[in-house]
Amino acid sequence: MSKFWQRLYMGLIFGFLYAPIAVLIVFSFNEGKTRGSWDGFSLTWYQQLWQDSEILSAVTNTFLVAIITTIAATIIGTLGAIGIEQYRSKQKTLILGLNQIPVINPDIVMAVGLMVLYRSLDLDFGYLTLILGHIAFTVPYVVLSVLPKLKQMPRSLPEAAMDLGATPMQTLWQVIIPYIRPGIISGALMAFTLSIDDFVISFFTTGNGVETISTMVFSMARRGINPKINALSAIIFVTMLVLMLIMNIRTERAKR
Amino acid sequence: MKTYKRAAAPFLLWAAMFIIISLVMVLYYSFTNEAGQLTLANFQRFFTGSTLGTLWRSLKVAFLTTVICLILGYPLAYIISNMKVNFRTTAIMLVVIPMWMNFLLRTYGWVTILSKNGILNSLLRPLGIAPLDLLYTEGAVTLGMVYNFLPFMILPIYTVLEKMDHGLLEAAADLGANKWNTFLKVILPLSLPGIASGVSMVFIPAISTFEITALLGGNKTNLIGNVIEQQFTVTGDWNYGSAMSMILMIFLVISLLFSRNEDTDNEQPTPTHVMTEERRREVIDV
Numbered sequence: 001m002s003k004f005w006q007r008l009y010m011g012l013i014f015g016f017l018y019a020p021i022a023v024l025i026v027f028s029f030n031e032g033k034t035r036g037s038w039d040g041f042s043l044t045w046y047q048q049l050w051q052d053s054e055i056l057s058a059v060t061n062t063f064l065v066a067i068i069t070t071i072a073a074t075i076i077g078t079l080g081a082i083g084i085e086q087y088r089s090k091q092k093t094l095i096l097g098l099n100q101i102p103v104i105n106p107d108i109v110m111a112v113g114l115m116v117l118y119r120s121l122d123l124d125f126g127y128l129t130l131i132l133g134h135i136a137f138t139v140p141y142v143v144l145s146v147l148p149k150l151k152q153m154p155r156s157l158p159e160a161a162m163d164l165g166a167t168p169m170q171t172l173w174q175v176i177i178p179y180i181r182p183g184i185i186s187g188a189l190m191a192f193t194l195s196i197d198d199f200v201i202s203f204f205t206t207g208n209g210v211e212t213i214s215t216m217v218f219s220m221a222r223r224g225i226n227p228k229i230n231a232l233s234a235i236i237f238v239t240m241l242v243l244m245l246i247m248n249i250r251t252e253r254a255k256r
Numbered sequence: 257m258k259t260y261k262r263a264a265a266p267f268l269l270w271a272a273m274f275i276i277i278s279l280v281m282v283l284y285y286s287f288t289n290e291a292g293q294l295t296l297a298n299f300q301r302f303f304t305g306s307t308l309g310t311l312w313r314s315l316k317v318a319f320l321t322t323v324i325c326l327i328l329g330y331p332l333a334y335i336i337s338n339m340k341v342n343f344r345t346t347a348i349m350l351v352v353i354p355m356w357m358n359f360l361l362r363t364y365g366w367v368t369i370l371s372k373n374g375i376l377n378s379l380l381r382p383l384g385i386a387p388l389d390l391l392y393t394e395g396a397v398t399l400g401m402v403y404n405f406l407p408f409m410i411l412p413i414y415t416v417l418e419k420m421d422h423g424l425l426e427a428a429a430d431l432g433a434n435k436w437n438t439f440l441k442v443i444l445p446l447s448l449p450g451i452a453s454g455v456s457m458v459f460i461p462a463i464s465t466f467e468i469t470a471l472l473g474g475n476k477t478n479l480i481g482n483v484i485e486q487q488f489t490v491t492g493d494w495n496y497g498s499a500m501s502m503i504l505m506i507f508l509v510i511s512l513l514f515s516r517n518e519d520t521d522n523e524q525p526t527p528t529h530v531m532t533e534e535r536r537r538e539v540i541d542v
Contacts, residue, residue: 006335013332017354020365023375027368037378076266083264098271105508106464108481109501113278115488116285116498136274168259199360199467204488217360221367221471233361240356
């Protein structure tokens with residue numbers, strides 16, 4: 001393949017990947033409500049977005065759930081990884097096998113499992129079930145990103161700390177956790193983004209009018225055209241882009 | 257060091273609750289009726305009713321999606337892996353950036369493009385072939401799936417190709433292989449692990465999706481995921497829904513069997529490893 005065809009092919013695939021995003025952003029500035037035609041530039045959908053309490057509460061819920069989920073899943077997953085590391089290899093394989101189930105299982109099966117579990121516990125569907133569901137499916141990712149760092153840590157390191165008189169608690173806080181910190185941070189970030197991006201688990205485990213951005217977009221899109229969704233998408237995309245670029249530049253600098 | 261075993265307690269409680277008990281309960285629901293009596297009726301109903309056809313259609317759509325993703329994704333991964341390091345990072349970042357936006361929003365973007373008064377139809381109108389019914393067809397659903405899952409095919413294949421020892425290619429060329437032979441006999445076999453994880457990362461979500469079908473297929477295209485969803489949210493027949501979820505899990509077991517032989521201590525990455533690795537790539541170290 002010549003350079004030209006390669007470039008053209010890449011251009012076409014990227015065009016495909018970015019087309020809907022570009023359309024959403026462009027049409028968020030469209031004055032009219034129709035989908036196909038351009039009626040002039042306007043910020044009306046952005047203004048209306050700020051007055052729409054349904055959308056605003058969905059945004060708040062999404063972030064609230066994501067923050068609580070991240071904190072809980074990071075603690076459970078990190079401690080879990082530290083504990084699992086101490087088990088004998090057969091037990092370890094078994095536990096890690098269990099840990100992999102939510103990663104490969106179709107989301108809908110996990111969601112159905114949660115629904116059935118909540119019903120038998122007689123839980124009311126709402127914030128609690130939603131947050132528990134998010135913690136449930138993000139924990140494995142934290143474990144899987146902390147484990148490699150733990151494996152890299154020389155066993156003699158915590159042993160030396162304890163020989164020098166540190167209690168297990170002190171060793172944990174001052175030796176182990178600082179060593180595995182990069183793994184914990186990437187696990188936490190994964191939990192956060194997975195939680196924000198999730199639709200299937202939220203759809204099945206929420207109730208009583210508690211909506212996240214995903215579940216709201218789903219029900220709105222089914223009802224038909226709503227240019228406020230375009231405005232929301234544009235804001236989300238630009239915010240994520242800026243955040244991720246800042247993070248990437250920071251890690252690049254740290255590497256140097 | 258043994259003292260840290262106890263640190264796993266919350267994790268083990270989590271695994272017991274949300275993995276073992278919840279899956280056992282779905283299993284229990286699938287073998288009982290509403291009165292709680294043991295029965296095979298749910299499975300009988302599935303294998304004799306029209307839902308079997310739906311499963312068949314879902315398999316076809318998921319298979320088609322996977323093949324298209326492979327055909328589109330492999331060349332791109334290959335092209336990117338042959339670029340200069342700086343361009344490579346940028347190109348992979350461009351693959352990843354769309355995933356930072358909620359996928360339902362991106363799928364909703366396709367509604368704007370494909371609908372009857374949508375952009376594509378207004379572009380086609382001057383040519384005299386519009387308006388076409390593009391939205392709410394099986395084609396639109398397949399397009400939506402390819403769109404959403406393509407990066408999951410590109411990234412693992414790229415990861416494998418990028419790590420490939422380029423000395424091997426030179427050796428093949430020195431030994432007289434032409435480009436096509438080198439590709440068939442060296443590059444393709446070496447990239448098989450990447451293809452395998454790409455295939456399972458596309459196929460599993462494609463077979464179980466219901467949200468893409470709902471947005472782009474309207475009520476006209478029903479896949480197995482939609483039937484399950486309706487049992488839980490509309491019909492309220494949780495037992496039947498659980499039975500169908502169990503049938504979906506068979507595909508999980510199949511993919512687990514695939515990844516079994518290249519297991520843990522071996523350096524070969526299993527699909528799960530690659531999957532977590534890709535999730536991480538989505539988030540940070542691009």
